[in-house]
Amino acid sequence: xxxxxxxxxxxxxxxxxxxxxxxxxxxxxxxxxxxxxxxxxxxxxxxxxxxxxxxxxxxxxxxxxxxxxxxxxxxxxxxxxxxxxxxxxxxxxxxxxxxxxxxxxxxxxxxxxxxxxxxxxxxxxxxxxxxxxxxxxxxxxxxxxxxxxxxxxxxxxxxxxxxxxxxxxxxxxxxxxxxxxxxxxxxxxxxxxxxxxxxxxxxxxxxxxxxxxxxxxxxxxxxxxxxxxxxxxxxxxxxxxxxxxxxxxxxxxxxxxxxxxxxxxxxxxxxxxxxxxxxxxxxxxxxxxxxxxxxxxxxxxxxxxxxxxxxxxxxxxxxxxxxxxxxxxxxxxxxxxxxxxxxxxxxxxxxxxxxxxxxxxxxxxxxxxxxxxxxxxxxxxxxxxxxxxxxxxxxxxxxx
Numbered sequence: 001x002x003x004x005x006x007x008x009x010x011x012x013x014x015x016x017x018x019x020x021x022x023x024x025x026x027x028x029x030x031x032x033x034x035x036x037x038x039x040x041x042x043x044x045x046x047x048x049x050x051x052x053x054x055x056x057x058x059x060x061x062x063x064x065x066x067x068x069x070x071x072x073x074x075x076x077x078x079x080x081x082x083x084x085x086x087x088x089x090x091x092x093x094x095x096x097x098x099x100x101x102x103x104x105x106x107x108x109x110x111x112x113x114x115x116x117x118x119x120x121x122x123x124x125x126x127x128x129x130x131x132x133x134x135x136x137x138x139x140x141x142x143x144x145x146x147x148x149x150x151x152x153x154x155x156x157x158x159x160x161x162x163x164x165x166x167x168x169x170x171x172x173x174x175x176x177x178x179x180x181x182x183x184x185x186x187x188x189x190x191x192x193x194x195x196x197x198x199x200x201x202x203x204x205x206x207x208x209x210x211x212x213x214x215x216x217x218x219x220x221x222x223x224x225x226x227x228x229x230x231x232x233x234x235x236x237x238x239x240x241x242x243x244x245x246x247x248x249x250x251x252x253x254x255x256x257x258x259x260x261x262x263x264x265x266x267x268x269x270x271x272x273x274x275x276x277x278x279x280x281x282x283x284x285x286x287x288x289x290x291x292x293x294x295x296x297x298x299x300x301x302x303x304x305x306x307x308x309x310x311x312x313x314x315x316x317x318x319x320x321x322x323x324x325x326x327x328x329x330x331x332x333x334x335x336x337x338x339x340x341x342x343x344x345x346x347x348x349x350x351x352x353x354x355x356x357x358x359x360x361x362x363x364x365x366x367x368x369x370x371x372x373x374x375x376x377x378x379x380x381x382x383x384x385x386x387x388x389x390x391x392x393x394x395x396x397x398x399x400x
Contacts, residue, residue, distance in 0.1 A: 019345060023386055024085040025058075027074040030095060030116075030168050033081070033229065037074035039066060042105075046084060046092045047383040050240065050355040051204055051211055053197075054112045054381070056082065056094055061105040075099060075108060081168070082110050083216070083229060084386075089351070090229065091384075093216040113214045113231060116168055117197035120160045127187035128152075145186065148179040149203055149210065150235050152186060156196050157233060170214055171232040180237045182208045185316040194313050202311065204235075205330075206322035211240035211356060241356025244376045244400075249348045249357060251340060251395075254364025254372075259346040261392070263363065265338040265373065273307040273331035274298055278324030280314035288315055290324040294332055307331060336399055338377060344384070344391035355379050358400055376400050 023044070027036045044058035060071050074080065077096050084092035094110040101107075126143050130136045133143035139155040140162035146155055154175035161167035184203065188194045204210050212235045219228045241247075253260035274297050280288030298304065309327050314320050340361060344350040353359065358378050365372040377397035385392045 021087055021344075021391065026083040026085065027096075028081045028083065030079050030081045031165065033169050036080070037069045037071065039069060039071055039074065044084075044386040045384065046386070047381055048092065048112070048355055049381045050379070051201065051213070052381070053115045053118070054092070054094070056084070056092060056110040057107065059102060059105050059107045063105075066105075071106070075106070077108075081113070082108075086351075086386075088218075090216050090218060091351075093214070093229075093231065113168070113170060113216070114197060116170075117157075117160065117200070118195060120166065120196045121193040122156070122159065122188040122190055122196065122199070123193065124190040125188065126155065126159060126190075128185050129187060132187055147183040147185070149182045149184045149206075149208075150175055150180040150237065152184060152203060153200055153212065153233070153235060156188075156199060160196055169231055171230065174232050174234045180210060180235070182237075184319060186319060187315055188313055192313055199313075202314075202323060205326045206319060207325045208238070208322065209326060210238065211236040213240070213355075236356070239356065241354065241378070242358065244358040244360050247353065247357050247359060249353055249359035250362065251342055251348065251359055252362040252364070253340075254362075254366065257347070259342050259348065260340050260361075260363070261343060262341040263339065263361075265336070265363075265369075267336055271331060272305055273328065274302050274305045275307070276324050276328045276331065277306065277308045278320050278327065279308065279310045280316075280320045281312065282315070288317060288320055290317070290320045292321075292324045292328040294328055297332065337380075337396060339394055339396045342393050342395060344393050350384070350391065350393050353379060353382075355382060361397070 025039055025041045027039055028034060029036060039060055041058040042061055046056040047054040060075060062071060075096055077099050080096045082094055082096055083090050094112040095115055096108050096110045098109040099106050124143060125133055126139060126145050127133050128145045128147045130144060135142035136144050138144045140158040145152050154172050157172050188199060200212060204212050215232050215234050217230055219230050221227050251259050253263060274294040276292045278290040282288050311320060311323055358376055360376055362374040363369050363372050378400055379395050380398045381396040383394040
């Protein structure tokens with residue numbers, strides 16, 4: 001994509017005072033979503049990842065004010081969900097997985113709701129190929145998967161949710177029609193116990209794949225009833241987020257409209273690859289294999305840099321070709337993953353962008369970068385420090 005100049009995208013952005021933000025932390029039962037307690041937290045930082053699992057760390061203070069609220073019972077690992085509300089908007093939701101004693105309270109570590117599916121596995125064979133299954137009814141009543149990639153995600157979640165105590169309330173309603181129009185041939189062998197999150201992530205990473213995540217928020221309040229929350233799985237095809245032209249996002253360092261506090265623009269060739277060998281299932285000469293080469297880079301003078309990646313359970317050649325090609329693209333971009341620490345309340349303000357969005361990043365000439373630098377990058381992760389005082393947001397980006 002052609003880089004957009006600052007003159008084309010930048011708009012005047014008046015400086016303003018940093019407002020105070022109100023954070024509320026809601027601890028709920030993972031299965032029922034019943035509110036267990038609203039507790040204060042200290043030293044909180046949280047992240048959101050594109051097609052990944054963001055994390056949260058923070059400390060629940062144990063004091064005369066918080067102990068009557070039952071913080072122990074309200075934060076049991078593996079069975080408690082945590083919602084982070086910022087000024088009336090839910091900005092993060094996940095599951096508490098660890099808890100430990102620290103000075104003044106207990107420190108918790110949580111991961112976004114998708115982390116639940118890293119603890120769920122396929123225990124009976126599910127396939128788009130009816131010759132490999134006994135019950136040819138569609139999931140969840142049978143073993144058959146719909147062929148479209150979007151419906152495979154629906155099928156995997158329906159399978160997980162149909163089991164006793166296996167539904168944590170994540171809606172699959174947004175995974176119904178319309179389809180992506182990308183058929184896949186996949187089989188998940190029950191005896192291999194494939195992980196459901198990994199299965200979805202590999203499906204998304206293939207050629208003509210998609211972005212995915214769990215959306216969270218408040219449902220509209222009606223009839224004076226207590227507010228409720230929604231959790232819904234969603235896919236974005238072909239991708240999540242806005243282009244730089246659509247978003248109009250510009251982050252700058254230097255000048256009166258500066259919003260970048262610090263930055264790093266590392267270049268790393270360790271994970272770079274110009275050829276990927278993908279290995280599927282099978283043994284010996286019967287193993288399914290695929291090779292993808294970055295012919296453009298090789299022709300322009302890059303050396304041959306090889307990497308081998310294994311894909312358990314993949315038996316379809318077309319699927320393996322797509323996964324290998326997607327891995328080559330990812331490895332080709334591995335040489336550059338810049339990050340930017342930006343102010344939360346300087347335009348563009350936190351909340352006006354999300355993972356998947358593209359933005360123009362402009363570094364004015366400075367000692368570390370005498371010639372300056374600018375480029376359109378895609379926001380891959382957002383890390384927020386919700387400490388006292390001005391919030392700090394770190395954006396980790398990828399090349400477009």
